[in-house]
Amino acid sequence: MIKFTLYSSNVTGNLSNCIYPKEVLVTDKASMIDAIKYDHVSAEFKNNYRSSANFIKADNTVLDCDNDHSDNPNDWVTVKDVATTFEDIPFVAVYSRNHMKQKGKKSPRPRFHIYFMIKEITDSNSYTNLKQKIARAFPYFDNNALDSARFIFGTSTPNIE
Numbered sequence: 227m228i229k230f231t232l233y234s235s236n237v238t239g240n241l242s243n244c245i246y247p248k249e250v251l252v253t254d255k256a257s258m259i260d261a262i263k264y265d266h267v268s269a270e271f272k273n274n275y276r277s278s279a280n281f282i283k284a285d286n287t288v289l290d291c292d293n294d295h296s297d298n299p300n301d302w303v304t305v306k307d308v309a310t311t312f313e314d315i316p317f318v319a320v321y322s323r324n325h326m327k328q329k330g331k332k333s334p335r336p337r338f339h340i341y342f343m344i345k346e347i348t349d350s351n352s353y354t355n356l357k358q359k360i361a362r363a364f365p366y367f368d369n370n371a372l373d374s375a376r377f378i379f380g381t382s383t384p385n386i387e
Contacts, residue, residue, distance in 0.1 A: 228318060229253050230286035230343050232261040232268060238380040240265060246377070247274040252286075252318070252341075255386055262320055264380040268341065269353065271375070278375045281350035287342050287357055288378055289367040290322070293335045303366045305387050308340055311364050316343045321385040339378055340367075350374040 233246040243265060250261035267276055269284035293302040305319040322337040329337070342360065347353045357372040 227253075228258075228316060228343065230268075230341065231270070231284075232266050232286070232341075233270060233274070234261055234264045234266040234380070235377075236264060238264050238382070243377075244276045245274050246271065246276055258318055258320070258386055259384050262378070262380055262384055263382060265377050266380060267375070267377050269374060276375050276377060278350045278354075278373060281353065281374045283346055283348045284353055284374075285344060285346045287344055287353065287360070288376070289340050289342070289357065289360060289364075290338075290371045290376075290378070291340065291366050292322075292324075292329070292332075292337045292368055293366065294332055294368075295366055297333065299335070302335055303364075304336055305338060305340075307366075308364065312342070312360075317341055319387040320381070323379055323381040323383075325385065 230252050232250050234248040235243050235246050237243050246267050252258045268286045268288045270282040272280040318341045320339045325337045327334050353374045361367045
């Protein structure tokens with residue numbers, strides 16, 4: 227059973243936004259869609275203001291896979307590869323807004339976010355360390371997106387597994 231909490235903003239695609247006031251308990255596909263239609267975070271922050279210093283708690287962690295480690299399609303990883311690597315850890319996969327689209331000079335390729343359910347963590351450093359540990363186990367996750375205050379762009383056309 228899936229059960230974790232995301233915090234949404236009221237905007238989409240705004241890099242400078244730091245406010246995430248809407249708490250969404252994710253228990254099914256419909257609640258996941260509600261949570262990710264706007265930019266969102268996987269942790270609760272003091273005064274809803276996203277920053278590592280304001281980290282309160284998280285019961286999930288989201289990691290980003292853009293398949294930018296290779297331009298060879300045979301080297302690209304999929305959600306099935308994540309499932310094989312983390313077979314005993316429940317997660318939800320959401321294809322990113324740039325899934326199978328040209329992004330800069332990179333050709334269209336699978337791009338997705340993985341939301342792992344975790345035991346609640348109440349320390350920013352411990353949360354960051356967990357993300358780093360997961361990225362070491364699956365080195366295709368974006369190493370530039372492992373901080374405790376990372377946000378994910380919302381998507382108006384979610385594709386969820």
